[in-house]
Amino acid sequence: MEQADEAAVALAQAGDEDAFRSLVERHSRAIFRLAFRMTGNEQDAEDVVQEAFLRAHQRLRQFESRANFGTWLHRVAVNCALDFMRVRRRHESGREEIDSVGADGTRPLPSEDPAPDRLVFGAEVQQRVAGVLAGLAPKERAAFVLRHFEEMSIEEISRTMGVQADAAKNSIFRAVRKLRKELEPMVTR
Amino acid sequence: MKHIDAEQLILYYYGERDETENRAAVETHLAVCRLCRGEYEVLARTLAAVSSLPIPDRAATYGEEVWQRLAPRLRDRDASSAPNDTGRKPAPQSRWLDFFAWPRLALGGALAALLVAAFLAGRYWQGPKSPAAPAPEPVSAQARDRVLLSAVADHMERSEILLRELENAGEGGGRQIDISLQREQAQELAAGSRLYEQAAQQAGETGISNLLDDLNRVLLTVAHSPSTVSRAELVELRSRIEGPGILFKLQVVNSGIEQRLKPAPERPGPSSVQD
DSSP states (O other), X not given: OHHHHHHHHHHHHTTOHHXXXXXXXXXXXXXXXXXXXXXXXXXHHHHHHHHHHHHHHHHGGGSOTTSOHHHXXXXXXXXXXXXXXXXXHHHHHHHHHHHXXXXXXXXXXXXXXXXXXXXXXXXXXXXXXXXXXHHSOHHHHHHHHHHHTSOOOHHHHHHHHTSOHHHHHHHHHHHHHHHHHHHHHHHTO | OBOOOHHHHHHHHHTXXXXXXXXXXXXXXHHHOXXXXXXXXXXXXXXXXXXXXXXXXXXXTHHHHHHHHHHHHHHHHHHHHSSSOOOOOOOOOOHHHHHHSSOHHHHHHHHHHHHHHHHHHHHHOOOOSOSSSOOOOOOOHHHHHHHHHHHHHHHHHHHHHHHHHHHHTTTTOOSEXXXXXXXXXXXXXXXXXXXXHHHHHHTTOHHHHHHHHHHHHHHHHHHTSOSEEEHHHHHHHHHHHHTTTHHHHHHHHXXXXXXXXXXXXXXXXXXXXXX
């Protein structure tokens, strides 16, 4: 795929629309998976996919031919998703802060804690996972998704997100701590 | 015997490269310590549960569908930058792209203005004078400050990403570097920066207000740069960004804000417990 990408990128950089189309067709599913894991919402993920390819097209001339196009595109998509999550969070938090911020400044997780006897491992665990992920800060979620699902090293994550390695590491730690806190009662039953 | 802390277990689980040397030590410890083995099992089960999260399926033709939606937008963008527009109806944009699209400048400023107005109104509005009229539930000063801090942190983070992008722009590329996107983003951010600075000043956040002032100067420098710059011009632009040490200051102040916005401390894990 890398060789095919290399040739297509060279042509697309010269303005060949079909070449860019082949790149879009080849990478769309992977970018959708990443976007869905980052945003947790199908429609939002579709928007991130569109924006990622728009930005990629606009910045294609900045892309170095010796780099890996897939990696570069992932980086563009991660930043689109982060931008998206920040905007969404700002809107939600602005509303929530004024409407219902708790005395201790914490925000409740989206899903309620069901009684242990009603838990069914499977759908409910997934629902809880989605709830915890939705409650993570954008940086925490992005770093965690890149580590857990995309299997990037902390070094790669820090480069992709443009943050220090320690910041990426701490974001992952925070995300895992929150997931563990919420999921432990379910996974240890 | 020293136990393995929660963070080391996470790095071990993911097989982080810089932890390779410690792997053997962790494995040896896990083989003999029931407590740490139990912790690791819970961690592994938790993360396995996360992996079970389903992803909506996309057909093999999905790439083609993405292209069908994307192509008209690429053509419209090209047409809108050309001197003679054909008058073709623009392709539908996505919801959040609409939010970010033209006029970025006005929107960025308007959002900041709304926030600042809400913040100042909350700070100075004393509520209805008549005792007969029921007063609405006032927003607490703490909640208001959190709204401001959260918005400022967001603004700083976006600015930091933009400036870092400029630092990495054009590496190994051609002679001319297209920074039009960064330029547009700088225009949008600069529009909000001044208003955030004003709100921070009103809130008595002098440190943040001074930093926003410095940031605004840097953003305006980027916003007033040409869309395409030569390598030498880019070096000059970077030196103007790096000159006031703005990236370092942004990191320091933002991390301070994050600390202030942090919720109450969570239950401590099993870190470094001594037997």
